[in-house]
Amino acid sequence: MAEETVKKYITNEDLKNHNKPGDLWIAIQGKAYNVSDWIKSHPGGDAVILNLVGQDVTDAFIAFHPGTAWHHLDNLFTGYHVSDFQASEVSRDYRRMAAEFRKLGLFENKGHVTLYTLSFVAAMFAAVLYGVLACTSLLAHQIAAAILGLLWIQSAYIGHDSGHYVIMTNKSYNRFAQLLSGNCLTGISIAWWKWTHNAHHLACNSLDYDPDLQHIPVFAVSAKFFNSMTSRFYDRKLAFDPLARLLISYQHFTYYPVMCFGRINLFVQTLLLLFSKREVPDRALNFAGILVFWTWFPLLVSCLPTWPERFFFVFTSFSVTALQHIQFTLNHFAADVYVGPPTGGDWFEKQAAGTLDISCSSYMDWFFGGLQFQLEHHLFPRLPRCHLRKVAPVVQELCKKHNLPYRSLSWWEANVWTIRTLKKAAYQARDAANPVVKNLVWEALNTHG
Known part of the structure; x- marks a missing residue:
């Protein structure tokens, strides 16, 4: 009986090998799960799982799923634990933040x-x-x-x-x-x-x-x-x-x-x-x-x-x-x-890097539908929009703590940034002979032109 309670372990390198059709594993909180069959009926589609197989996906799982989803994992557990499982300081802070929001009932209190x-x-x-x-x-x-x-x-x-x-x-x-x-x-x-x-x-x-x-x-x-x-x-x-x-x-x-x-x-x-x-x-x-x-x-x-x-x-x-x-x-x-x-290990970092918030007065929240708080929404996609303004200062502090970007621009500024990005690529595209190298030099000399 004692042998039955001994944990079985694999490494992160072993986990990476389980990334082929019919052999799809993910790890959550240091436990390995076989999702080869579950992927066919996953409510979120197969792409979200296929992109992360062979990795620890704890942060993404927390972001997308309610607390009740944890109970479904038992049926997918392989019996293996990841021996070198560890979470970054950013991930640990993110998980604590999500747990705190859950304790406060923010995910369930959807307002009107x-x-x-x-x-x-x-x-x-x-x-x-x-x-x-x-x-x-x-x-x-x-x-x-x-x-x-x-x-x-x-x-x-x-x-x-x-x-x-x-x-x-x-x-x-x-x-x-x-x-x-x-x-x-x-x-x-x-x-x-x-x-x-x-x-x-x-x-x-x-x-x-x-x-x-x-x-x-x-x-x-x-x-x-x-x-x-x-x-x-x-x-x-x-x-x-x-x-x-x-x-x-x-x-x-x-x-x-x-x-x-x-x-x-x-x-x-x-x-x-x-x-x-x-x-x-x-x-x-x-x-x-x-x-x-x-x-x-x-x-x-x-x-x-x-x-x-x-x-x-x-x-x-x-x-x-x-x-x-x-x-x-x-x-x-x-x-x-x-x-x-x-990658599953830098969830918070990727969301912070890939999003821009739009700053506006609270009376305009109805117009933007909550999506002006884009980083907050990406970090907590299940959080009702009526709470996004409340949690924004907490997210901003966490970004500041870990030296991550928190960009909140006015509507005008966001348009300027977007047009500038499109203009850069447009000038690079115009050179039929060497569209990237030559125009990168041009952009370096004309950054503010």
């Missing part, structure tokens, strides 16, 4: 943000219907279009929140909130969003693993894209061809116009996923929700009297949502980037 936002969305939807159906003036129709764009922004925040944590009383209601706010109201599949967004959180600002930075041929935030690297998320080559060179050379000019049509790309990405051969959770429900959107929206537009009015209605509504697309890029485009897979 969802109720307020849903009520706001419902009121805006009624205003849009009134503006289109009951009014005849062009100005009223354009105001209705602007309100519809604002509705899409606020509805997307609900979809985002419900995708990260249960904002309703149970999972069924939460799934309903996702499909309603995402698929039905915005026409963007919640399945597509969760697939890409979870990967983005895990591999924040990795050029080849983070899908939110892979916008070739339209945008490139780094000259490293000019080597035609392979996207490990989409499993395809990000070709830096003549078209990409041309478009990227002027990206600092096209940035805002392209954002006005950002929704079209999201519609396309949604359809590509739903019609793909990938395993898509709730595919039928996602299709049904998309069908709802593509029923009510064209019908609404068709109620306008002329084709020019219909065009400008769609253009205005799409252009207003550009504010949200810009916000998403401001949070990351000008932050630090790297090449390669994410």
Whole structure:
């Protein structure tokens, strides 16, 4: 009996070898788990696990999972402990912070943000219907279009929140909130969003693993894209061809116009996923929700009297949502980037390096949906947005303690930083002979030009 209680050990090097299909291991708090079968039904998708297999993933596990998830690990335990398991001082502080937030009930106390936002969305939807159906003036129709764009922004925040944590009383209601706010109201599949967004959180600002930075041929935030690297998320080559060179050379000019049509790309990405051969959770429900959107929206537009009015209605509504697309890029485009897979041992450091916060007054929190606290959200993606402003000073102090960046910029400053980043890559792309070396010298001499 005594022999049965003796612990079995492996090293971190041994753990790294368990990184092949059918033999996928991870470590959490010094214990090794076999996730080879579990990966097929993992609610967060397979990419987030595949990117971290063979590593200690304690910090990422804490960030993404509620306390109840720890009980499910017992069924996956291999019986092995990692003999040289150790956590950095930053990780230990991060885990203590997460534990303290849990003791304070911050993850469970979600406030009434969802109720307020849903009520706001419902009121805006009624205003849009009134503006289109009951009014005849062009100005009223354009105001209705602007309100519809604002509705899409606020509805997307609900979809985002419900995708990260249960904002309703149970999972069924939460799934309903996702499909309603995402698929039905915005026409963007919640399945597509969760697939890409979870990967983005895990591999924040990795050029080849983070899908939110892979916008070739339209945008490139780094000259490293000019080597035609392979996207490990989409499993395809990000070709830096003549078209990409041309478009990227002027990206600092096209940035805002392209954002006005950002929704079209999201519609396309949604359809590509739903019609793909990938395993898509709730595919039928996602299709049904998309069908709802593509029923009510064209019908609404068709109620306008002329084709020019219909065009400008769609253009205005799409252009207003550009504010949200810009916000998403401001949070990351000008932050630090790297090449390669994410690593489990530097979770806090990678999130701090790859994010930018947007400073604003508290009365504007509704407009930004909590995502102006981007670092706080990345560190604690399950934390309800009503608490992000409260925990920001604590996160800032921890960054200061460990000499990590904590960048909180005004909306204007964040735009300046983003355009500067795009401009750097644009000038580097213009040299067809040697796009990187020559222009790096140019940038060194013209940093503030």
